[in-house]
Amino acid sequence: MAAKTRKIASIRVEAPTSDMVAELIADYAHTLDDGRIDLWPNFFTETALYHVTTRENHDQQLPIGIIRCAGRGMMADRVKAFHTANIFEPHSYNHLVGPVRIGASRSPGAVAARCNFQIVRTMEDGRMDLFATGRHFDEIVLEDGVARFSERVVVLDSRNVDILMVVPL
Amino acid sequence: MPSIAPVDLSPQQFQWPPEGVTRAPYRLFTDHEIYQLEQQRIFRGRSWSFLGLEVEIPNPGDCKTTSVGETPVIVTRDMERSIHAMVNRCAHKGALVCLKRRDNVANLACVYHAWNYELDGRLKSVAFRNGVRGQGGMPTDFDISRHRLQPLKVQIFCGMIFGTFAEDMEDVETYLGPDMSGFIKRNLGRPLRILGTHSQTIHNNWKLYAENLRDSYHATLLHTFYTTFKVNRLDMDGGILLSKHKWHHVSFARRAELTEASEYKDANVHSASYDSALEGPGLLQAWEEFDDGITHSIQTVFPNMCVQFTLNSLAIRFFAPRSVDKTELFWIYLGYISDTEEQSQMRIMQSNLTGAAGLVSLEDGCINEFVQRGTRADPQSSSFMEMGGRKVESEKNSRATETAVRGFWQGYRDIMGY
Numbered sequence: 302m303a304a305k306t307r308k309i310a311s312i313r314v315e316a317p318t319s320d321m322v323a324e325l326i327a328d329y330a331h332t333l334d335d336g337r338i339d340l341w342p343n344f345f346t347e348t349a350l351y352h353v354t355t356r357e358n359h360d361q362q363l364p365i366g367i368i369r370c371a372g373r374g375m376m377a378d379r380v381k382a383f384h385t386a387n388i389f390e391p392h393s394y395n396h397l398v399g400p401v402r403i404g405a406s407r408s409p410g411a412v413a414a415r416c417n418f419q420i421v422r423t424m425e426d427g428r429m430d431l432f433a434t435g436r437h438f439d440e441i442v443l444e445d446g447v448a449r450f451s452e453r454v455v456v457l458d459s460r461n462v463d464i465l466m467v468v469p470l
Numbered sequence: 471m472p473s474i475a476p477v478d479l480s481p482q483q484f485q486w487p488p489e490g491v492t493r494a495p496y497r498l499f500t501d502h503e504i505y506q507l508e509q510q511r512i513f514r515g516r517s518w519s520f521l522g523l524e525v526e527i528p529n530p531g532d533c534k535t536t537s538v539g540e541t542p543v544i545v546t547r548d549m550e551r552s553i554h555a556m557v558n559r560c561a562h563k564g565a566l567v568c569l570k571r572r573d574n575v576a577n578l579a580c581v582y583h584a585w586n587y588e589l590d591g592r593l594k595s596v597a598f599r600n601g602v603r604g605q606g607g608m609p610t611d612f613d614i615s616r617h618r619l620q621p622l623k624v625q626i627f628c629g630m631i632f633g634t635f636a637e638d639m640e641d642v643e644t645y646l647g648p649d650m651s652g653f654i655k656r657n658l659g660r661p662l663r664i665l666g667t668h669s670q671t672i673h674n675n676w677k678l679y680a681e682n683l684r685d686s687y688h689a690t691l692l693h694t695f696y697t698t699f700k701v702n703r704l705d706m707d708g709g710i711l712l713s714k715h716k717w718h719h720v721s722f723a724r725r726a727e728l729t730e731a732s733e734y735k736d737a738n739v740h741s742a743s744y745d746s747a748l749e750g751p752g753l754l755q756a757w758e759e760f761d762d763g764i765t766h767s768i769q770t771v772f773p774n775m776c777v778q779f780t781l782n783s784l785a786i787r788f789f790a791p792r793s794v795d796k797t798e799l800f801w802i803y804l805g806y807i808s809d810t811e812e813q814s815q816m817r818i819m820q821s822n823l824t825g826a827a828g829l830v831s832l833e834d835g836c837i838n839e840f841v842q843r844g845t846r847a848d849p850q851s852s853s854f855m856e857m858g859g860r861k862v863e864s865e866k867n868s869r870a871t872e873t874a875v876r877g878f879w880q881g882y883r884d885i886m887g888y
Contacts, residue, residue: 367827386694460668
């Protein structure tokens with residue numbers, strides 16, 4: 302019993318700090334806004350869940366949203382498809398991320414975080430649209446001293462996606 | 471010097487090119503008057519529109535809103551569990567009666583002047599009908615039974631709710647014909663469970679999406695993720711079935727008899743260049759659900775819906791025209807009540823293949839817009855659709871054909887009187 306307590310205690314010590322969480326969330330947005338999609342899977346642990354869904358699905362606890370990647374391999378496949386298979390009008394994102402609220406996680410060694418976001422999308426022809434607004438619900442862990450998402454659930458306020466979604470949010 | 475004949479812009483006088491359904495004049499995608507006429511002749515005419523699923527309104531008092539063409543519609547389940555559909559427009563001033571996508575109510579009340587309707591759309595009460603303190607009120611000959619929400623005729627088929635404005639419309643199964651209704655029974659003829667929904671705004675005329683759904687020629691050329699992972703290729707055994715009136719179709723493929731066709735290697739098509747090793751193979755974990763060997767199918771029902779079965783990913787798509795060049799496309803992902811947890815998980819992972827961010831088909835979100843933008847300046851020109859010949863017939867051995875697109879136009883011409 303004593304050993305188990307110590308073990309949990311030692312894992313808790315390894316949880317990311319608030320600064321690390323804030324930096325991870327900011328770096329993630331900046332990386333996508335810079336168009337460096339190749340680096341996107343690196344923000345996640347090997348077995349992480351990345352899920353984009355809508356408020357409607359989230360509230361009803363329906364499992365299918367818009368994107369679901371179980372593990373970094375599926376994220377890498379999305380990156381490859383982006384470069385090689387998918388066709389779309391080129392565009393870029395600009396994330397505006399709100400203050401991060403950090404809380405306790407169910408998993409030992411992880412912290413939970415949530416923040417709001419808005420994304421303005423600029424198309425090839427110069428058109429700018431408010432593409433997405435919503436909430437990020439994150440679980441963040443430390444891996445070799447680096448903070449990574451073990452889960453990032455993106456809940457869009459709207460049920461509706463304009464045109465298509467090929468760059469992750 | 472070639473002369474161009476003046477274009478008659480009246481939709482009544484609209485002339486189809488002499489080549490018939492192998493051509494579709496671009497004007498059909500941009501003309502506001504034709505668009506209005508479609509609302510009347512197709513969406514409020516002799517067709518069955520998909521309104522939703524029975525499982526969306528399982529309980530007495532449940533209601534949902536949708537639209538038939540541009541017409542807003544309410545679908546309800548009354549206290550005796552019967553399903554009704556009616557135009558979402560108060561019989562008084564025309565305001566929307568229901569605003570929520572889904573709700574549970576005892577009756578339908580218009581918020582503007584508190585006109586109150588039964589769940590079947592009959593008017594129940596009118597606020598201040600007898601005035602206030604003896605003043606005002608409706609005329610003495612006001613007859614509550616002569617006002618109601620405009621009803622649609624409703625029929626349930628395989629858990630789907632269909633509605634029509636044509637009171638004397640044949641039943642849904644006759645409308646579909648035996649081949650089409652048989653295939654829907656195969657896919658939806660068991661209790662269904664909704665796994666998720668979303669919608670997409672596509673910036674094109676609704677008919678470009680209706681064409682796109684029937685266009686088996688483009689499938690493996692534009693959508694190269696599929697081709698690369700051998701989920702669906704034209705060299706698979708497959709074909710197209712058209713309904714009697716040609717406007718509904720089923721396109722299907724079988725995976726078992728996959729062979730590499732040399733055309734893919736020689737034609738240097740985009741699809742051949744992709745690295746085929748998935749790093750997350752869980753995406754395509756699948757099981758064989760049917761013993762007919764069909765692993766992939768897409769089935770349209772004129773005018774506004776389609777059923778997709780991609781490996782184990784079952785979904786209904788339906789669309790609502792929002793304006794002449796804007797369409798909202800809805801996705802309803804489904805499983806069966808009888809699915810095991812493992813089966814559900816496979817359907818969930820395979821949902822990545824389609825939808826607004828579908829690895830296989832997200833291109834459809836922009837490709838029809840590319841046509842809209844490419845054609846709008848030139849309404850008198852036409853598209854050219856002779857792949858697979860000029861006939862409008864089922865094609866059981868090949869999907870390298872535009873026969874189902876021609877079929878759409880044949881049905882469209884018939885119902886529009888063009």
